[in-house]
Amino acid sequence: MTRPNKVSIGYLEEQAKKLRIHTCELVSQRGRGYVQQGLGASDIFSALFFSEMNIDPKFPDWENRDRLIVSTAHNSAVYHSALHERGFFDKKTLDTYCTDGSKLEINITERLGRPVEATCGSLGQGLSVAVGICLSAIRNNKPFNTYVVLGDGELQEGQVWEAAIYASNMKISNLCMIIDFNELQVEGKSENAIEHFNLFERWNSHNWNTIEIDGNNMNEIIEAFETFRKEDLRPTVIIAKTLPGKGVSFLEGIYSHQMFFSRKASQYAVEELMNGK
Amino acid sequence: MENEKFDIQKELEVLGDFTTISSVPQPVPYVYGQTLVNLMKKDNRIVSLCADVQWPTENDYIKKHFPDRYYQMGIAEANMMGVASGMAKTGDIVFAHTFSAFTNRRALDQIAMQIAYPKAKVIILGFLPGIATNLGVSHQAIEDIACFRSLPNMNIFEPYHETQLLPVIEMALNSSNPSYIRMKKFDKMYTELDETIQIGEPQILQEGSEVVIFACGMTVEIALEAASEINKKYNHKLSVVNVFCLKPVNETSFAEIINKHKHIISIENHNVIGGLGSILSDIIATKGLNARLTKLGVQDTFAEGAETDYLFKKYEISFEAIIKIYKNLKKK
Numbered sequence: 081m082t083r084p085n086k087v088s089i090g091y092l093e094e095q096a097k098k099l100r101i102h103t104c105e106l107v108s109q110r111g112r113g114y115v116q117q118g119l120g121a122s123d124i125f126s127a128l129f130f131s132e133m134n135i136d137p138k139f140p141d142w143e144n145r146d147r148l149i150v151s152t153a154h155n156s157a158v159y160h161s162a163l164h165e166r167g168f169f170d171k172k173t174l175d176t177y178c179t180d181g182s183k184l185e186i187n188i189t190e191r192l193g194r195p196v197e198a199t200c201g202s203l204g205q206g207l208s209v210a211v212g213i214c215l216s217a218i219r220n221n222k223p224f225n226t227y228v229v230l231g232d233g234e235l236q237e238g239q240v241w242e243a244a245i246y247a248s249n250m251k252i253s254n255l256c257m258i259i260d261f262n263e264l265q266v267e268g269k270s271e272n273a274i275e276h277f278n279l280f281e282r283w284n285s286h287n288w289n290t291i292e293i294d295g296n297n298m299n300e301i302i303e304a305f306e307t308f309r310k311e312d313l314r315p316t317v318i319i320a321k322t323l324p325g326k327g328v329s330f331l332e333g334i335y336s337h338q339m340f341f342s343r344k345a346s347q348y349a350v351e352e353l354m355n356g357k
Numbered sequence: 358m359e360n361e362k363f364d365i366q367k368e369l370e371v372l373g374d375f376t377t378i379s380s381v382p383q384p385v386p387y388v389y390g391q392t393l394v395n396l397m398k399k400d401n402r403i404v405s406l407c408a409d410v411q412w413p414t415e416n417d418y419i420k421k422h423f424p425d426r427y428y429q430m431g432i433a434e435a436n437m438m439g440v441a442s443g444m445a446k447t448g449d450i451v452f453a454h455t456f457s458a459f460t461n462r463r464a465l466d467q468i469a470m471q472i473a474y475p476k477a478k479v480i481i482l483g484f485l486p487g488i489a490t491n492l493g494v495s496h497q498a499i500e501d502i503a504c505f506r507s508l509p510n511m512n513i514f515e516p517y518h519e520t521q522l523l524p525v526i527e528m529a530l531n532s533s534n535p536s537y538i539r540m541k542k543f544d545k546m547y548t549e550l551d552e553t554i555q556i557g558e559p560q561i562l563q564e565g566s567e568v569v570i571f572a573c574g575m576t577v578e579i580a581l582e583a584a585s586e587i588n589k590k591y592n593h594k595l596s597v598v599n600v601f602c603l604k605p606v607n608e609t610s611f612a613e614i615i616n617k618h619k620h621i622i623s624i625e626n627h628n629v630i631g632g633l634g635s636i637l638s639d640i641i642a643t644k645g646l647n648a649r650l651t652k653l654g655v656q657d658t659f660a661e662g663a664e665t666d667y668l669f670k671k672y673e674i675s676f677e678a679i680i681k682i683y684k685n686l687k688k689k
Binding site: 153154178179180181182183185186187189191199200201202203204233234236237238265266267273274 | 410413432664667
């Protein structure tokens with residue numbers, strides 16, 4: 081199986097930059113939100129939406145679409161930006177993000193309809209739903225893949241490990257989990273809250289196809305997805321190390337969960353992103 | 358790009374060391390934080406557990422004062438409830454903190470088996486009550502009261518005013534049962550305490566005739582405002598009752614109030630199934646009272662994320678909704 085959209089690394093990086101710009105603007109409209117996580121995950125979302133996933137914005141309900149679940153749900157600015165850039169809705173809709181009555185909520189919900197596959201936000205639930213989708217796809221000979229993005233903080237929820245053991249027992253190789261390893265949770269950097277110890281070994285020992293990458297390096301991201309496609313026995317986990325605030329010099333490395341982010345700060349950020357530093 | 362003139366600290370408005378901590382410039386007073394810290398000073402047995410919601414539950418204040426008695430539990434509520442039970446069984450008094458939605462939804466089994474059943478000395482604090490959060494359906498607690506009501510041994514409190522916070526916590530501490538306290542952060546530090554409230558008893562805030570409004574938590578102010586408007590406009594004083602204690606309830610006291618009125622209105626920041634309205638309808642039915650109840654609250658639907666004012670209006674947990682009901686009652 082090859083990736084559905086044969087696009088260049090340069091193009092994907094360009095798309096990631098667009099997602100970063102939207103993310104800054106959306107969060108600053110509200111004055112506060114998940115700007116750090118969005119900037120950190122822009123490369124992953126660019127790769128998913130413009131390279132990896134077989135989806136059609138004209139037919140969001142298409143039964144053989146690849147599925148994506150964003151288990152944290154709060155990484156919504158970058159996710160909704162990706163939906164917009166991929167053609168699921170227009171800029172006017174994107175700009176309603178987080179306003180009263182909008183379906184583009186701060187925690188992604190199925191009120192928006194497809195391609196939202198599950199309403200998460202209560203952390204640690206996305207993987208189990210993804211496992212269910214994969215089992216049904218296998219049972220019914222459906223050819224699609226299922227992707228699920230978890231924040232590393234979610235690994236503190238016990239349910240994730242119930243799903244982990246089950247998934248490898250069921251040999252669901254159509255499942256690709258991306259751990260957005262930004263080490264950022266409400267209380268700050270995870271090493272100051274709850275440590276992960278050796279994540280690679282933990283997943284590997286549960287018999288997952290375990291890949292560790294720099295989640296802000298597009299070459300490594302695409303290569304990891306290719307390794308996933310070749311795997312036919314085990315579920316895949318890509319541990320993608322991402323940097324909060326990636327791409328904007330004065331935001332990089334600030335571990336702030338729901339950061340205050342003014343319009344002025346956004347203007348500086350967008351200017352820097354556009355000029356490429 | 359030129360960054361010289363750009364004051365990051367100011368623009369990002371993040372308090373403290375923003376490279377490691379995050380997010381929320383605190384509304385200054387730490388009403389809950391100070392209250393718990395004062396209690397911790399007096400009683401060395403008290404510890405605080407928190408499921409990665411330090412700032413929203415004012416546990417940063419507690420951590421600052423008692424770093425050794427503060428436990429960051431991670432994003433792991435079920436584990437937190439089990440740990441809370443273990444500590445309580447070994448002599449500690451445990452305050453366990455998370456958002457309301459993650460108490461019963463994530464850890465009801467652990468609370469039932471390890472806290473309610475053995476009557477462990479645990480006080481569970483649920484912040485973000487009802488639909489009062491823009492974080493949406495995942496963070497909105499519309500069935501927590503219903504779940505905890507049906508758990509034997511649990512107390513449920515919802516203080517509506519800062520002056521009731523410490524009295525409520527003391528009730529929880531003095532009770533032989535574990536407690537669930539559901540509340541919104543208070544934005545003003547109290548200078549006095551409401552010592553009139555008693556566990557299990559409804560608090561009559563104003564006494565009027567014919568119509569009585571029962572409210573709890575955030576809806577109490579709404580009820581008082583609506584009653585005041587009705588008094589002004591129609592020269593009719595209604596009764597308003599604060600149900601800060603949703604379990605246990607002294608049914609006789611409730612029945613006495615209900616018996617003095619023809620129409621009962623309940624207004625709650627919760628599903629109308631299983632919450633305040635259901636408490637009243639249980640009492641009316643089992644005691645065979647002659648009263649008509651109108652329930653305001655979330656009408657058995659999930660809500661979305663939006664500002665609280667917008668949601669309260671949309672889901673008719675509002676001043677306007679009470680006035681509308683009153684007008685309809687007048688017509689009859």
